[in-house]
Amino acid sequence: MFKKATYSIVCLSIMATSIGAFTANAAEQSGGSEKGTMGYGYQKFLEKHPNQQDNATSNRSTFSGKSKVVTTNAGERVLDISEWQGNLTDDQVKQLKQDYDFIIIRGQYGSEYVDQCLANNSSLLDKNNMKFGVYSYSMYENADDARYEAQMLYNRAPKASFYVNDFEQNTVTNGDADTATRAWADEIRQLAGNKKILFYSYENFMTNNVPNAVSAYDGYWLAAYQAQEPTREKVLWQYTDSYYAPELNQNVDASYIDSNVSSDWFTS
Structure with a gap:
């Protein structure tokens, strides 16, 4: 009896530890901590290089009613x-x-x-015939891992109009980031056919880690939280992470479509 009781207690303790670890890991990866959401790596970069950011476009979730972000004239939001x-x-x-x-x-x-929120949001958007793109906050460690992440993104959102590789933290440990990032694009292109494939990151990261792989994508989505539009070639410019969206009654990331492309380019 004593041995059985001891065994049960040990098992319960192990289970509790495992559940606690799983819960902590899930919480760390959830949007609640913002880790793994678009711009997270860029925010970490800006924390170390505050001179790289225009103060007029800083601060997430601090505005109660009207956005204090500088208004630009770059095009469609x-x-x-x-x-x-x-x-x-x-x-x-x-x-x-x-x-x-x-x-x-x-x-x-x-x-x-x-x-x-992927299942709910993609279902509602599809139900209302609203076009949407979907992104993966990439954490691949090598080219094979990148291909797998691309496969999973497509499988989870086959009705998306276009796909985005959000790569802003270099997690590659085997091989080089350029090769892995190109592998991501090549893999999802085989699955998505003629749908657009975009690469998202901030300029410093892109030029220092994947300067060649970007050419494998249909367009570059540039993160640069500033009032003046960057001159680098791009199809989207994410200019802030704190635009007040009245439709959602909260602050969100916002980008402008480049003047060289139309909204139909992304979804046709």
């Missing part, structure tokens, strides 16, 4: 969201459809963590 913003409602999607040609949502963080 696009929003991107994740589970950090919560599940969309049918009314919100209807309003978004009136105001935007498409929206971009997170699909995953690495290959294993699925955005908790």
Whole structure:
């Protein structure tokens, strides 16, 4: 009896430890901590290099009603969201459809963590015939891992109009980041056919880690939180992470479509 009771206690202790570790890991990877959401790596870069950011476009979730972000004249605005913003409602999607040609949502963080709002948001967007792109916050360690992450993103969001490799933290440990990043694009292109494939990152990271792989993508989505539009070639410019979206009643990431492309380019 004593041995059985001891064994049961040990098993329960191991289970509790495992559950606690799993919960902590899930919390770390969720949008609640913002880790694994678009711009996270860029924010870490800006913390170390504050001179790289225009103060007029800083601070997430600190505005109560009107955005203090400098207004630019760059073109049509696009929003991107994740589970950090919560599940969309049918009314919100209807309003978004009136105001935007498409929206971009997170699909995953690495290959294993699925955005908790992906199923709800992609279903509602599809139901309301609103176009959307989907991104993966990439954590691949080599080329094979990159291909797998691309496969998982496509499998989880086959109805997306385009796909985005959000690579802003170099996690490659075997081989080089350029090769792995090109492998991601090549793999998802085989699955997505003629749909657009975009690469997202900030300029310093791109030029120092994947300067050649970008050419494997249909377009570059540049993160640069500043008032003046960057001159680098791009199809989207994410100019802030704190645009107040009245449709969602909260602050979100916002980008502008480059003048050289139209919104139809992304979704056709």
